[in-house]
Amino acid sequence: MTCHDTRESLSAFLDEALAPEERREVAAHLESCADCRRELARLEQTVALLRRVEPARAPVGFVDRVTEAARPRPWYRRAAGAIFVPFAVKLPAEATALVMVALLAVYVFERTPVLQESARQEPPALETMHEKVAGPARVEPSPPRSAESPAIARKREQDRRDTGGTAPGLAPPAPASPKPDAAPAPPLPTPRSETTPAPSAPAPPAPAGARVGGELAKEAESRRAENRQPPTESSADAARGAAPASRLAAKRAAPGDVVAGITVRDRDAAERDLSDLVARVGGRETGRRREEEATVVEAIVPQARYAEFTQGLARLGAWRVEAERPDLPAQVRVILRLQ
Amino acid sequence: MREAEAGDAPRFLDRLRAGETAAFEELVITYQHRVFGVAVRMLGNAAEAQEVAQEAFLRAHRGLAEFRGDAKLSTWLYAITSRLCLNRLATAERRHHRQGEEALVRLAGGERPDAAAERGELEAALHRAIAELPEERRIVVVLRDLEGLAYEEIAEVLDLELGTVRSRLHRARADLKDKLERFLP
Numbered sequence: 001m002t003c004h005d006t007r008e009s010l011s012a013f014l015d016e017a018l019a020p021e022e023r024r025e026v027a028a029h030l031e032s033c034a035d036c037r038r039e040l041a042r043l044e045q046t047v048a049l050l051r052r053v054e055p056a057r058a059p060v061g062f063v064d065r066v067t068e069a070a071r072p073r074p075w076y077r078r079a080a081g082a083i084f085v086p087f088a089v090k091l092p093a094e095a096t097a098l099v100m101v102a103l104l105a106v107y108v109f110e111r112t113p114v115l116q117e118s119a120r121q122e123p124p125a126l127e128t129m130h131e132k133v134a135g136p137a138r139v140e141p142s143p144p145r146s147a148e149s150p151a152i153a154r155k156r157e158q159d160r161r162d163t164g165g166t167a168p169g170l171a172p173p174a175p176a177s178p179k180p181d182a183a184p185a186p187p188l189p190t191p192r193s194e195t196t197p198a199p200s201a202p203a204p205p206a207p208a209g210a211r212v213g214g215e216l217a218k219e220a221e222s223r224r225a226e227n228r229q230p231p232t233e234s235s236a237d238a239a240r241g242a243a244p245a246s247r248l249a250a251k252r253a254a255p256g257d258v259v260a261g262i263t264v265r266d267r268d269a270a271e272r273d274l275s276d277l278v279a280r281v282g283g284r285e286t287g288r289r290r291e292e293e294a295t296v297v298e299a300i301v302p303q304a305r306y307a308e309f310t311q312g313l314a315r316l317g318a319w320r321v322e323a324e325r326p327d328l329p330a331q332v333r334v335i336l337r338l339q
Numbered sequence: 340m341r342e343a344e345a346g347d348a349p350r351f352l353d354r355l356r357a358g359e360t361a362a363f364e365e366l367v368i369t370y371q372h373r374v375f376g377v378a379v380r381m382l383g384n385a386a387e388a389q390e391v392a393q394e395a396f397l398r399a400h401r402g403l404a405e406f407r408g409d410a411k412l413s414t415w416l417y418a419i420t421s422r423l424c425l426n427r428l429a430t431a432e433r434r435h436h437r438q439g440e441e442a443l444v445r446l447a448g449g450e451r452p453d454a455a456a457e458r459g460e461l462e463a464a465l466h467r468a469i470a471e472l473p474e475e476r477r478i479v480v481v482l483r484d485l486e487g488l489a490y491e492e493i494a495e496v497l498d499l500e501l502g503t504v505r506s507r508l509h510r511a512r513a514d515l516k517d518k519l520e521r522f523l524p
Contacts, residue, residue: 011509046516049482056376
């Protein structure tokens, strides 16, 4: 056995941790090697020094602290500990997670149109109601009544008569002008659902719901017709085809904030009173369409005076709101059906 | 093996596994100084050692139901304590901490080096020499020369081969011999 091998085993030799054969070999080498014996002695003295180190003692109260910590805690403290402890790690992580969830929610909200529609709390039937009330709307923005000359109004009225009152693209006559051929007002207020034909109607009209459905069907048909327009069609036909498209675009761009119906005794008088009312509250009419059974008026009214406007409507006749946005804008777009 | 035999009595183990508070308290009383001793010599800081020793007992408390009794309770506790100490020494926070003077704090009472000098240059030199050993050698010399464990038990505590224990112990003692040369006769 070499000195190097012997010295590698000296520590175990001291502790009597060598196998008998190895121990004999180390002992034999030590008998013949003074350097290794000296090394063994230094190692033995070092170990003796180490064993002089006083045993460490746990601090006073250590047992109490450990047993106290080992005692089962109430469930709510365990839950709080599991959620928040260690604070240095968990609180920042939880705050980060919260922020990320919030950002994710915003991201999902912005990417999901359905959620945005819901958030606006728009009555789902508002657009539909607008379409129903307006029917195949012929309403187009018209200048203020005061700016329209009587000659133009008469021309419009003449055109309306020529086209049976349903010519597309024509605005109704100004309410202030006399209407010799205006249909007589029904003797009693007629609810929309009433099926009794109007006295002046040349043919028994369909029930209101069916009529509206028929109008929708007509509009759908006109949309299909637009799609079928051949490029060689005459300019007049093209103009007729283009008009519904522009009306549709207008309706989609500016749906009504409020849709209401008013049952009046005298429709002509009510139209005039309504015009005055709109002007009085600082609003303006944006469209008017006169039909056999009803007159549809679109107007914009300042939201600040909307309450006053509704009080005025109540004086015109029995009125009912059919659809209304919960959050009215500064300029409230109102669609009224006088009948 | 000091109190180990009493702590490993089957009845005592049954009481511990049953979660008897008095039995656990008895366990802590029996092994507190040894567990704390290993921690304080490994970490060189009394406050930190107390924290680790408490954690070792709490882990033992939680794991007592699964303790099979294949090893002695003392071996099991030394294993938990050694693992906690080595893990803590491996953390970046701990390595940074050790750069300060805390590494040379007096072992038993947490005194600082100047106070240690008053208690004897030899004792201070001994503690400093132990503290300066690499961690894997230090734990072996602490378990063998300060706690008196057998080679086989050290191998079990640290989950090492017997030859590795022998080798590390020899290197540690050789390092200490060189550092303490001036105190040798």
